[in-house]
Amino acid sequence: MNETVVLEIPAKAEYVLAARLTASAVAQRFALSIDDLEDIKMAVGEALVLMIAQQQEAGNIRIEYRREDDAFTVTLIRDAGCEPAPRDPEQAELSQAIIDALMDELYIREVSGCVESIGFMKKVG
Amino acid sequence: MELTERYDPKADAWVAAVSGEVDIYDAPEMKERLHKCIDQTPADLVLDCASLTYIDSTGMGVLISVLKHLKDVGKEMKIVHLSPYIYKIFTITGLQNIFTVEVAGDE
Numbered sequence: 001m002n003e004t005v006v007l008e009i010p011a012k013a014e015y016v017l018a019a020r021l022t023a024s025a026v027a028q029r030f031a032l033s034i035d036d037l038e039d040i041k042m043a044v045g046e047a048l049v050l051m052i053a054q055q056q057e058a059g060n061i062r063i064e065y066r067r068e069d070d071a072f073t074v075t076l077i078r079d080a081g082c083e084p085a086p087r088d089p090e091q092a093e094l095s096q097a098i099i100d101a102l103m104d105e106l107y108i109r110e111v112s113g114c115v116e117s118i119g120f121m122k123k124v125g
Numbered sequence: 126m127e128l129t130e131r132y133d134p135k136a137d138a139w140v141a142a143v144s145g146e147v148d149i150y151d152a153p154e155m156k157e158r159l160h161k162c163i164d165q166t167p168a169d170l171v172l173d174c175a176s177l178t179y180i181d182s183t184g185m186g187v188l189i190s191v192l193k194h195l196k197d198v199g200k201e202m203k204i205v206h207l208s209p210y211i212y213k214i215f216t217i218t219g220l221q222n223i224f225t226v227e228v229a230g231d232e
Contacts, residue, residue: 013148013149013150014150016148016149016150017148017150020146020148020179035210038210042181042214045148045149045179045181046181046182048149049148049149049181049183052149053149053183090186091182091183091186094182094185094186094218095181095182097217097218098182098214098217098218101217102217
């Protein structure tokens, strides 16, 4: 099974809920366990904290939720560059630590202080 | 997110109940309201999380800032009825070491 659901949201705090709800709905459709579902929802929220908390210019963020045979992957890509705003390094560390702990793989692509994309994967049964 | 806060004069403590989901959008309001309570009447704070279903790192940051504020005025904070899943996130981030926490079902 390889299926992808795509959501694009404005890079604004008020739309993070929509991305979490979509993660939840998609994970449910793929029959993931409640714990896996909660972990993915949490990781999506934290990835968006990393991307939104640090920018001044609002663009869009494209989020791809993908179910493969033995994994669930999420990729978040900014559609344009951003003007990095001052950010709390402790906050960013907290977000990254949470995703790291809940997911099996994580990458964060940052260019000139701007998080351009984040991807993570969770192995599922 | 829904937040209710009331001062209990008998206990000399604030009792706040937060429900729903606290994320990067709601966290600033929660921060402002809880700090305002402490400024208004410096007292211990009991945060009831029985109906809290989600909190992200920005919400956790608010809890840390409120705890620091309380410590500055010589007061304490206790988190009660926290869901086991959110407690799991607390343990990932080490927050269980800095907060007094009662997990739902354990008390």
